[in-house]
Amino acid sequence: SQQGEEDPQALSIQEGENATMNCSYKTSINNLQWYRQNSGRGLVHLILIRSNEREKHSGRLRVTLDTSKKSSSLLITASRAADTASYFCATKNNNAGNMLTFGGGTRLMVKP
Amino acid sequence: DVKVTQSSRYLVKRTGEKVFLECVQDMDHENMFWYRQDPGLGLRLIYFSYDVKMKEKGDIPEGYSVSREKKERFSLILESASTNQTSMYLCASSLGWRGPYEQYFGPGTRLTVT
Numbered sequence: 001s002q003q004g005e006e007d008p009q010a011l012s013i014q015e016g017e018n019a020t021m022n023c024s025y026k027t028s029i030n031n032l033q034w035y036r037q038n039s040g041r042g043l044v045h046l047i048l049i050r051s052n053e054r055e056k057h058s059g060r061l062r063v064t065l066d067t068s069k070k071s072s073s074l075l076i077t078a079s080r081a082a083d084t085a086s087y088f089c090a091t092k093n094n095n096a097g098n099m100l101t102f103g104g105g106t107r108l109m110v111k112p
Numbered sequence: 113d114v115k116v117t118q119s120s121r122y123l124v125k126r127t128g129e130k131v132f133l134e135c136v137q138d139m140d141h142e143n144m145f146w147y148r149q150d151p152g153l154g155l156r157l158i159y160f161s162y163d164v165k166m167k168e169k170g171d172i173p174e175g176y177s178v179s180r181e182k183k184e185r186f187s188l189i190l191e192s193a194s195t196n197q198t199s200m201y202l203c204a205s206s207l208g209w210r211g212p213y214e215q216y217f218g219p220g221t222r223l224t225v226t
Contacts, residue, residue, distance in 0.1 A: 042217035
């Protein structure tokens with residue numbers, strides 16, 4: 001079942017602007033991950049944040065996690081046309097073995 | 113780098129045919145997964161395997177079976193393909209129970225059943 005729900009479903013911005021995507025989930029988690037998918041391709045892992053972490057950075061990516069609100073956000077700073085893709089959050093739930101539960105994704109379009 | 117390969121990028125089959133989708137990973141990962149991805153429904157887990165010859169049903173196993181005879185290879189089988197199985201199929205792998213659990217995906221197979 002889909003636990004993570006991304007918001008917004010679609011986002012269109014100009015190159016150079018920041019893009020923020022949000023993810024909400026329902027059960028307690030071990031970690032939360034963000035993935036990127038270019039059109040018609042497989043998913044690529046971007047960043048993982050553990051349940052005891054509040055913020056994590058990787059290049060132009062910044063992820064926050066608020067376990068009290070069961071939510072996470074992915075910020076892409078200084079966006080580029082090449083960032084155009086779908087972005088998915090995925091949760092590793094405490095009672096779900098090695099499985100991840102993926103959300104429906106946010107489609108990001110960055111206009112040059 | 114982890115590499116996950118899938119046997120076909122595009123596949124067209126007829127209703128009632130038996131279909132095999134193959135996935136191979138080269139990083140000695142214990143876990144392997146099969147998902148299908150449909151517009152508006154995100155990724156849904158069909159089956160996963162945590163070891164050779166071991167398998168667990170995911171959220172939507174009906175109409176599918178799997179085989180894992182070797183650690184690096186995980187096959188998805190559609191016993192009798194139906195039009196509602198037209199979809200993008202994604203294979204993934206990850207390390208075992210020790211984590212850290214990020215999954216590595218293949219490029220996907222877009223299956224059309226006519």
